[in-house]
Amino acid sequence: MLEIRWHSRAGQGAVTGAKGLADVVSTTGKHVQAFAFYGSAKRGAAMTAYNRVDDKVVMNHEKFMRPDYVLVIDPALVYVADITANEKDNTIYIVTTHMSTEELIASQPKLAGKKVYTVDCIKIAQETIGKAIPNTPMLGALMKVSDMYDIEFFKESMFKVLKKLPQKIIDANMIAIQRAYDEVK
Amino acid sequence: MADTIELRDIEVWDGNMAASHALRQVQVDVVAAYPITPSTPIVEGYAGFKANGYVDGEFVMTESEHGAMSCCIGAAAAGGRVATATSSQGFALMLETLYSASGMRLPIVLNLVNRAIGAPLNVNGDHSDMYMGRDSGWIQFGAYSPQEAYDLNFIAFKVSEDHDVRLPAIVNQDGFMTSHTAQGVHTLSDEAAFNFVGEYKPMNDMLDLDHPVTHGVQTEEDWHFEHKARQQHALMTAVIPKIEAAFDEFEKLTGRKYNIVESYSMDDAEVAVICMGTSVETAREVAEEMRANGVKAGVVGIRVFRPWPLEQIAAVLKNVKAVGLLDRSSPHGAMGALYNEVAGSLFNTDTKAVLTNYIYGLGGRDLTKAHLVSIFTELKANADAGKPTTPLQQYIGLRGPKLSFF
Structure with a gap:
C-alpha cells in the first residue's frame, strides 16, 4: 500500500491532482483511492487530499493515514499546516517553494533530518499554464522523486x-x- | 435518441459520478431535484448529460426537496421512469412526500448520499438521514463503495419497477467517504446497462387516457388499514425474492455477486461486527488482521436495510458468540437501531450471542482501524466471558471522557 497526502488551498487543484494521479495509476492495473477533507470548502482555505494505491482493492476507508509521501502545493502551508502529522520514519516531503531545500529547512526546523525535496510548482504553473495551479507540476516532481512511472508514459497518460x-x-x-x-531537487 | 458514451472497462469515479452515469444509462424519463451537499454532483452530472444530448428525459430544477419529490411523484403517477438524489436536511424536507410515494405504490429511485442532520450544521457523512427514512415504506439498499453505488442503482430500478413490487427504492451511499472518494469502477456499456433494467412498463399510469385512474385518494377508517396492510405485504413477501432474482441476473451479467446480507469470514466466526456503508469494508480489512492474531473475527454488512432481512440475519449469526452492532446515527434516547433490529432478529432463536452497541462516526468523525481493533478485542472478551464485559452502548471516537450507557 502506497499512501500520499496532499496539502493545498481549496482552489489550487489538489483534488483534481489526486484524482488525476488515481486515473493514471488505475490504467496500470493497480487499485486506487482518491479523496479529500473539504470542511466548509471556502476558496483559499487550507485543505488536504489523499491517495491510496495497492495491488488489491482498497477497502480501507479510514481518513487516518501515515503517508509515504507528503505533497505540499502551497508554499505557506509549510508554516501554518501540520504537514508532518502522522509521518513515518521514511516519509518523503515534496514542497512547492521558491527557496532551496536548505533554505526551506532553515525556515521550518521541523523538516530537519527528513527527506525533503523542493520545486517551485507555483512559478512553473504561472510560466506555463498562466495560472498558479500547481497540481500537475507537482505530479511531475513526484514521478522524479518516486520513480513511480517513466515520465514519458506518465505524460502520455495525463494527456x-x-x-x-x-x-x-x-x-x-x-x-x-x-x-x-527536471527541476525538483 | 440520446447519444451514448464509450466508457472504459474501469473508470476512476467517485460514488456521485457512478450514480450519475447509472441514471444516464437507464434513461430516466424525469429527474426532478433540488441539489444539496454531498449529493449535488449526481444531479449536476445528470443535468450536464441532459444539456449535452446524452439523455432524452426531462430534468426539472424545483424550488425545494419537498417540491422535487412531489414532482417525482407526479411524473411517476403519470407513467415515467423517475429518479432524484438528496442528502440530510433535504431528505428531511422530503419526508412527508416519501410516505406519499410509497403509499401510492410509485416506483421512484432516490440516491440518498448519507449526511448528518443538523443542528449543529454539518455536511459530512453519517446515517441519520438513512435512519430517518426507516419507516417510510421505501426499499433501502446500502452501498459500501463507488462500485456498489453504481451497481445498486440498476438493481433498484429493476426491483422497484417490477409490477409485483411497485415500491420506491433508496440507494444509500456514504457522504464523502463514497460520494467524493474516487476508486476504480467496473462499468457496463450503455446498452448492457439499459437492457438489464429494460424499457419502463407503466402500470395504472395517468397518461393512459383510455383507462382513467385516480391517484392519491383519501381513505379513512374504512380502507386506510387495508391499504397499509397491502403495502406491508408487498414489502415483506414480494421484495426480497425479487431482489435475489435481480442479484442473480446481475451476477450473470457482471460476475459481481450481491447478497441480501453480506457476510465475510463468518463461517467459523466467534465474534462479529455488523455495520453499513464504507465501515463494512474497513471492518473486513481489520477482521483479516484480527484473524492473523488468532481472533476468529467476521463482518456482516447490511445490504438491504428495508425490508429488514430478519431471517437472513438470524441465519448468518447462528454460531457467533459476541456481536458488536455499529450505528452511525445518534439514537437520541434509545439503543441504536441496528442493536434493536438484530436483537429482535435473534430473540426467538437458539442463538444467545452477547450483543453490544457502538455509536460512531457522527458528522463524518473518522472510524479508524484502531477503533475497530479495540471493538473486536472487547467482543472477544465478551465471547470468552459469555456476557457483556462493557456497557451495552458505547461511543467510539468521541473526544473527552468516555461515554456509555446501560
Missing part, C-alpha cells in the same frame, strides 16, 4: 486524463510536468 481541456492548456500542462520533473 488522456486532461483530454477535455483546450489543446493549448493540455500542452502547457505537459511542459509544466516535464519542467517540475
